[in-house]
Amino acid sequence: MYSHxxxxxxxxxxxxxxxxxxxxxxxxxKKQYILDMFPYPSGDGLHVGHPEGYTANDIFxxxxxxxxxxxxxxxxxxxxxxxAENYAIKQGVHPKESTEKNITHIREQLxxxxxxxxxxxxxxxxxxKYYHWTQWLFLQLYRKGxxxxxSAPVNWCESCQTVLANEQVVSGECERCHTAVVQKKLEQWxxxxxxxxxxxLSGLETLDWPAPIKTAQRNWIGKSEGAHISFPIAxxxxxxxxxxxxxxxxxxxxxxxxxxxxxxVEKLKKSMTNQYExxxxxxxxxxxxxxxxTQLEKEKxxxxxxxxxxxxxxxxxNIPIWIADYVVxxxxxxxxxxxxxxxxxxxxxxxxxxxxxxxxxxxHYPAPTCPILDEAYEGDGHLVESGxxxxxxxxxxxxxxxxxxxxxxxxxxxxxxxxxxxQRYWGAPIPIIYCANCGTQEVSEADLPVxxxxxxxxxxxxxxxxxxxxxxxxxxxxxxxxRARRESDTMDTFMxxxxxxxxxxxxxxxxxxxxxxxxSYWLPVDMxxxxxxxxVLHLLYARFITKALCDMGFLSFDEPFARLRNQGLxxxxxxxxxxxxxxxxxxxxxxxxxxGADTMRIYIMFMGPLEDAKxxxxxxxxxxxxxxxxxxxxxxxxxxxxxxxxxxxxxxxxLHKTIQKVTNDIVTFHFNTAISTLMMLLNxxxxxxxxxxxxxxxxxxxxxxxLSPFAPHIAEELWESLxxxxxxxxxxxxxxxxxxxxEDAVTLVIQINGKVRDTMEVxxxxxxDEAKKPFKxxxxxxxxxxxxxxxLFLSAEKFSISCVGSLK
RNA sequence: GCCUGGGUGGUGAAAUGGUAUACACACGACACUUAAAAUGUCGCGCCGAAAGGCAUGCGGGUUCGAUUCCCGCCCCAGGCACCA
Numbered sequence: 081m082y083s084h085x086x087x088x089x090x091x092x093x094x095x096x097x098x099x100x101x102x103x104x105x106x107x108x109x110k111k112q113y114i115l116d117m118f119p120y121p122s123g124d125g126l127h128v129g130h131p132e133g134y135t136a137n138d139i140f141x142x143x144x145x146x147x148x149x150x151x152x153x154x155x156x157x158x159x160x161x162x163x164a165e166n167y168a169i170k171q172g173v174h175p176k177e178s179t180e181k182n183i184t185h186i187r188e189q190l191x192x193x194x195x196x197x198x199x200x201x202x203x204x205x206x207x208x209k210y211y212h213w214t215q216w217l218f219l220q221l222y223r224k225g226x227x228x229x230x231s232a233p234v235n236w237c238e239s240c241q242t243v244l245a246n247e248q249v250v251s252g253e254c255e256r257c258h259t260a261v262v263q264k265k266l267e268q269w270x271x272x273x274x275x276x277x278x279x280x281l282s283g284l285e286t287l288d289w290p291a292p293i294k295t296a297q298r299n300w301i302g303k304s305e306g307a308h309i310s311f312p313i314a315x316x317x318x319x320x321x322x323x324x325x326x327x328x329x330x331x332x333x334x335x336x337x338x339x340x341x342x343x344x345v346e347k348l349k350k351s352m353t354n355q356y357e358x359x360x361x362x363x364x365x366x367x368x369x370x371x372x373x374t375q376l377e378k379e380k381x382x383x384x385x386x387x388x389x390x391x392x393x394x395x396x397x398n399i400p401i402w403i404a405d406y407v408v409x410x411x412x413x414x415x416x417x418x419x420x421x422x423x424x425x426x427x428x429x430x431x432x433x434x435x436x437x438x439x440x441x442x443x444h445y446p447a448p449t450c451p452i453l454d455e456a457y458e459g460d461g462h463l464v465e466s467g468x469x470x471x472x473x474x475x476x477x478x479x480x481x482x483x484x485x486x487x488x489x490x491x492x493x494x495x496x497x498x499x500x501x502x503q504r505y506w507g508a509p510i511p512i513i514y515c516a517n518c519g520t521q522e523v524s525e526a527d528l529p530v531x532x533x534x535x536x537x538x539x540x541x542x543x544x545x546x547x548x549x550x551x552x553x554x555x556x557x558x559x560x561x562x563r564a565r566r567e568s569d570t571m572d573t574f575m576x577x578x579x580x581x582x583x584x585x586x587x588x589x590x591x592x593x594x595x596x597x598x599x600s601y602w603l604p605v606d607m608x609x610x611x612x613x614x615x616v617l618h619l620l621y622a623r624f625i626t627k628a629l630c631d632m633g634f635l636s637f638d639e640p641f642a643r644l645r646n647q648g649l650x651x652x653x654x655x656x657x658x659x660x661x662x663x664x665x666x667x668x669x670x671x672x673x674x675x676g677a678d679t680m681r682i683y684i685m686f687m688g689p690l691e692d693a694k695x696x697x698x699x700x701x702x703x704x705x706x707x708x709x710x711x712x713x714x715x716x717x718x719x720x721x722x723x724x725x726x727x728x729x730x731x732x733x734x735l736h737k738t739i740q741k742v743t744n745d746i747v748t749f750h751f752n753t754a755i756s757t758l759m760m761l762l763n764x765x766x767x768x769x770x771x772x773x774x775x776x777x778x779x780x781x782x783x784x785x786x787l788s789p790f791a792p793h794i795a796e797e798l799w800e801s802l803x804x805x806x807x808x809x810x811x812x813x814x815x816x817x818x819x820x821x822x823e824d825a826v827t828l829v830i831q832i833n834g835k836v837r838d839t840m841e842v843x844x845x846x847x848x849d850e851a852k853k854p855f856k857x858x859x860x861x862x863x864x865x866x867x868x869x870x871x872l873f874l875s876a877e878k879f880s881i882s883c884v885g886s887l888k
Numbered sequence: 889g890c891c892u893g894g895g896u897g898g899u900g901a902a903a904u905g906g907u908a909u910a911c912a913c914a915c916g917a918c919a920c921u922u923a924a925a926a927u928g929u930c931g932c933g934c935c936g937a938a939a940g941g942c943a944u945g946c947g948g949g950u951u952c953g954a955u956u957c958c959c960g961c962c963c964c965a966g967g968c969a970c971c972a
Contacts, residue, residue, distance in 0.1 A: 081926085251968095292892050292967075299891070299968050306972080324972060337972090380970075406970040416972045424889090425970050494971055615967075686912070688901060692894090693965075700900065700913045707912085713927095753902070756911035763911090770928095829907045831953060836907055 082712040084676025087797040092191055094796070100809055101153065101196040105585075105601045109150035113602050114141040115581055115641075117610025117618070118156045118203075121182035123167040126189045127658060128666045128684070128696060129611075133647035135681045136690050136751060137609040138195045142789035143746045145196075146813040152602050153196055154584040156203030157183050160211070161573030162240060162256055165506035169539060175506040176534060179206055189668060193677050194792050196809070201587040205576035210583065211508035212529035213593035214576050217625070219511060219522055226272045226628055227500075229520070233341075233410070234499055236264040241540035242503045243268060245572060246496050247300075247617045269510060269569065270497040273624045277301055277493040279638070280623055289644040290691065296615035302494025307482035311336060311390040311417065314398055318347060320390055323412035323492050326422060327482035328474040330394045331466040332440035333417040334430070337382065337402045339409035340365040345385075348401075353386030358403065365405045380406045380429045392417075393485035394467065404429065412492050420456065427456035440466050441474045498621065500572040505538035505545040507570030515557035515564040524558055530566070544568040578621040579629075581605055581640055600636065608641040612648075612691075619644070645749055650684075651695040658696075666696050678791035679705040685751040685790065707759055708794055711787070714765055715798045718775055728773045732820060734764045735779055739816035742786050751790070758787060777802065782814045 095101060116134050119126065141153040159179045167182075168175035183204065190197065203210060221227040235244040239259040243266060248255045273280075281301050284294045306325035313319055320336055338345055340362045349355050361383040382404030389398035406425060407416055420430035421439040430437055442450045445462030463469050469477045482489060501510065509530040511523035523530055533552050538545045546552050546568035557564040585598035604626075622640050630638040651657060652664025659665065671680050683704035688694045738761040745754035761783060765775050781802060788795035788808050799808045830838040 295892055296967055302968090302971070304971075322972075326972080404970095406972095408971070411971045413972095418972090423972070425972080429970095492971085494968095612966085686900090692901095694900070697900065697913070703912045752900095753911080756902075759911055827907080831906080835953090839907070 081709055082794065082797075084678065084793070085673075088192070088194065088677050088793040091793045091796045092194055094807070095194075095196070095809075096199075098807070099200070100807055102198045102200050103150060103152045105598060106150050107601065109148070111602055112141075112144045112149040112151050112607070113581075113605045114144065114151055114153045115584075115605045115608045116153075116155060117608070117614065118158050118577070118580065119186055120161070120163050121157050121159050121179050121186055122163050123171065123178065123182055124660075124665075125182070125185050126668055128668050128671070129647075129650045129658065131193055131668055131680070132650055132684050132690070133609040133611065133645075134190070134193065134195055135684055136645070136647060136749065137607065138193075138681075139685070139746060139751060139789040140607060140749070142196055142792065142809065143813065145809055146785065146789075146811060148812075152201075152585065153198060154201045154203070154587075155190065155195070155197040155199070156201075156580060156584070157186070157205065158573065158577050158580070159183065159204050159206035160507045160570075160576050162242075162504065162506075164206075165504060165538070166240075168506070174534065175538065176206070179506075192669070192672050193681065196792070201584045203580055203583050203587050205508075205573070205580060206506070208529055208531065209590065210580075211532070211576065213583065214508045214571065214579070215511040215523070215528050215530060216525060216593055217579055217629075218571065218575070219525065219528075220632060220634075221271060221628060222512075222522055224628070224632060226275065227269060228272065229267060229269050231265060231267040232270075233263045233265050234268055235261045236266075237261055240504070241542045243499055243501060245499045245574070247498075247574075247620070268499055268501040269512075269571075270499050271575075271624070273498045273620070274493060274495055276624050276627050277303070277495050278491075279627055280495075280620065283623065283627070283639055287639060287644070288642060290612070290646055293612060293615045293619065293644065293646065297620060300495060300616040300620065304492045304494075306490060306492065307478075307487040308413070308490045309393065309417065309482060309485060309487040311393060313344075313348070313401075314389040314391055316348075316351070318344065320344060320401070320415050321413045322415050322417045323490060324417055326419065326478075327487060328463065328469075328478045329419040329422045329440055330392070330417070330481050330485065331463075331469075332419045332421050332438045333392050333394075333399065334420060334436045334438055335400045335402060335418045336390050337404050337407045337416050337418055337429075339407045339414040340403045340405055341409040342403070342414045344415075345403060348385055348388050352388050354383070358383055358385060361403060368405065380404060380425070380432065382406070382429065382433070384433075394481065400435070402433075410496065411494065421453060422456055422458055424456040424458065427453070438465065440464055445471070498572075498624070500575050501569040502572055503542060503544045504540055504570060505532075505536060507573060508532070508576060509546065509552075510567040510569055510571055512567040513555055513558060513564050514567065515560060515562065517562060518557055518559040518564075521558050521564070527558075532570075544570070546570070574618055574621050577618055578625040581608075581622070582629075582635075594634075603635075604637050604639060605641045606643060608644045609647065610644075612646040646691050648689075648691050649693040650687075651693055653696050653698065655695045666698075671701065675701055675705050676708075676793070678708055678794050682707065682755060682791055686755045688752055690749055690751060707755075707762065708791060710766060711762055711783070712794065712798070714762070714769055714775070715780065715801060718769060718780075727776050727779060728768060731764055731768050731773070731775070731779065733823075734761055735782060736816040736820040739782065739786065739814045740821060743813070743816075746789065755790060758783075758790070761786075784808065785811055785814050 114137055116137050119130060141151050145151045164179050165175050168178040171178055205211065218227055235246065235249050237244055237254040237257065237259050239257045240254060244254060244261060249261050253260055281298060281303055284297060287294070304325050306323055307327045308321055308323055309327060309330065311320045311322065320338065345358065345362070352358060382402045385401045385403065388401050390401050391397070392399050406429065407414065418426040418429065420426040420435060420437040422441055427437065437453060439450045439453060439457065440463055441457065441461045442464045443457065443459060443461040445464070450464060460474055463472050463474055463477055469481055479489065509532055511528060511530045513521045513523060515521055533549050536545050536549045553566040553568050555564055555566045556562065582594045582599065582603065585602040586592060586594040589595055626635060626640040627638045629635045649657065652662060654664050656662055656664060668680065679701060683701045686704055738757050741757040742754045745751065745757065765779070765783070768775050784795045784799050785808060796808060825841050825843060828840050828842050829836055830840065
């Protein structure tokens with residue numbers, strides 16, 4: 081047993097005093113930028129899920145230092161935003177105050193884990209010296225037309241009293257409070273992420289990121305290729321523009337559908353015979369939440385515009401126009417051409433309302449007749465009933481048909497622009513001034529930061545709290561000097577976190593957000609570790625900002641995070657997600673107090689693969705603690721004379737195999753198996769001690785170096801006990817001797833018909849033929865021939881020899 | 889519905905074509921102890937006295953040999969979704 085409290089405090093103080101992990105730019109040395117997703121300073125502090133990714137990345141950072149890399153491993157706090165603000169309101173204190181308090185607590189927690197952070201570069205997004213540059217970033221985007229204000233239906237959360245970005249709406253609910261989101265038409269600030277849709281998509285190819293995250297981003301961007309086609313409205317100068325991915329089915333378009341909110345509906349009201357019915361349907365649609373409207377398996381409804389027809393430009397037929405809420409206003413043109421024969425949604429709608437179904441793509445061409453459909457046929461085939469295109473393969477006719485009616489090929493993305501205005505207090509003010517004479521004016525860079533006033537009633541009411549501060553919003557116009565009004569919304573906190581990785585290297589620079597010199601040395605980030613929940617939030621926004629800054633010439637790279645790894649959820653002991661209401665939350669402070677940070681680090685990595693969801697099990701922690709106790713015990717019991725020469729060959733080989741396996745496992749992020757390998761080495765050392773075989777100093781030192789990224793405190797302490805005066809954090813990582821990995825003898829496994837029948841020891845390196853020589857003899861020896869019938873003997877002619885390890 | 893993962897002992901898991909269950913946890917027996925804890929030793933997939941047989945979600949296939957590769961299905965978790 082060792083005193084974790086004593087030695088962990090001791091080494092944390094040592095690292096701090098000696099600035100062990102502070103990094104300096106050194107052009108002579110290869111750099112590695114190892115980044116953690118920075119935490120929200122929530123009132124509950126860290127729970128055991130947070131340190132999982134932090135520990136993994138810390139092991140990697142420590143490993144890289146020992147391999148001679150100049151490692152930047154910074155940390156900070158994502159301190160603006162709803163969680164911090166809601167917590168403050170609940171506690172009845174100012175967010176500034178509670179945020180500072182929470183940061184102090186979390187900083188202590190992180191220090192208690194012994195993470196090798198460079199604390200001199202700590203960044204807090206709610207500090208003036210940080211949000212100054214968030215505002216600067218907004219201005220750069222504004223000047224390039226990438227930040228704009230528009231009136232649009234937006235997602236509104238009644239409970240949070242603010243608008244939300246699309247990415248913050250999870251199946252129709254607010255991602256934070258799970259209140260159903262409603263649509264509101266408001267004038268808001270957007271960032272033009274859509275301008276980068278294609279680059280955000282193709283950039284994924286170059287990234288070493290987990291496949292599920294890449295897939296999530298691809299789905300979110302949602303690229304579709306097709307065409308815009310215009311359908312004239314009969315007896316009118318108006319027309320309906322639709323986007324379709326299936327222009328080949330144009331001859332089968334038997335009706336059209338507009339979203340009930342479509343602007344043409346208003347214009348057509350005069351001509352329609354059932355205006356009252358149409359308006360009733362529009363009102364009913366408006367009442368529905370996004371959630372109700374996109375409900376699964378809901379029966380489709382709609383209303384035809386009486387007496388109004390569109391003309392199918394291919395067939396020149398008049399076709400009816402409907403409004404239906406299965407067509408959404410926000411995607412593409414908010415209108416579709418309906419081809420019931422070849423689209424399942426149009427098919428079920430047409431069946432319900434007895435609209436004609438005309439098959440134009442036939443799978444069995446040239447069959448005399450097409451089958452009668454009982455569901456839409458969405459596959460490929462040959463065109464029928466399609467004028468001069470009949471008999472062509474449908475995929476080959478797409479472009480020709482679109483162009484024959486004046487259609488234009490078009491690529492449509494599902495991605496929408498990022499809404500960044502928030503009607504809340506705790507965020508960076510948007511640096512814009514509205515003047516009655518001069519219009520929208522930017523705050524000049526010299527006047528930044530626009531300070532967030534602290535003397536404001538910040539409770540949310542649906543209106544921006546900053547509106548209540550005359551001192552804040554009454555300003556003079558930067559252009560004409562007359563009285564003007566300052567923008568009173570704040571920025572989405574994801575705006576703050578979309579660029580923080582650029583700030584760390586230049587954290588102490590008061591005059592620039594980031595400098596050329598430091599940025600070009602450290603960036604891009606080499607390894608980024610965090611939760612998968614940011615798949616289409618932070619990780620998409622950060623990529624967008626990087627690409628935009630790159631195009632403006634501020635950066636010379638356009639992807640911020642070269643490699644990404646996700647940690648999985650740590651579940652409660654009941655296998656459920658940890659939550660206060662379930663009462664299954666584990667506090668890391670308690671675990672560190674009882675077992676120590678080293679034990680916690682080992683356990684959390686030993687639980688299973690990093691990316692998997694794993695249930696917490698307090699009784700299992702003892703296993704990790706026992707491992708460290710055992711190590712301590714061996715070091716305390718044995719003399720550290722130079723006895724490596726007398727050590728057993730077995731132990732020497734085991735040591736070198738361990739070096740190889742642990743090294744491979746760290747670089748591939750397989751920390752659980754790295755630890756089990758270290759356990760086997762220690763078991764081997766313990767056996768040797770029991771048998772009176774000396775365990776040499778070299779062996780012990782190597783063990784400590786391998787252990788140190790995982791359990792740095794005890795490793796430092798034992799390293800010191802071997803007579804070293806300085807930290808092992810920069811000691812060279814052990815190398816293994818290839819020759820010692822090769823076995824003299826290998827075990828061959830003899831299988832007959834796939835079943836293990838015998839094993840034998842042979843010299844390594846013998847040929848297969850040689851290995852097979854004693855085979856018949858082995859058969860006799862084991863009595864297989866006598867025992868089994870001829871049949872077995874015959875089939876035994878086909879035999880296989882398996883080899884454990886390698887014949888070589 | 890589509891796209892990702894995944895399904896192995898009592899539990900967390902290991903093995904990515906070659907002795908399935910490494911490393912741990914839990915459990916059991918024993919030793920030490922006045923006792924308990926700690927520690928140590930042994931055992932621990934299932935059936936069987938043993939020989940042996942059977943086991944990696946289910947059913948097929950490829951192979952001398954499949955947890956691993958291929959085809960079909962079931963179940964679990966996550967993401968996307970009237971997206972035209």
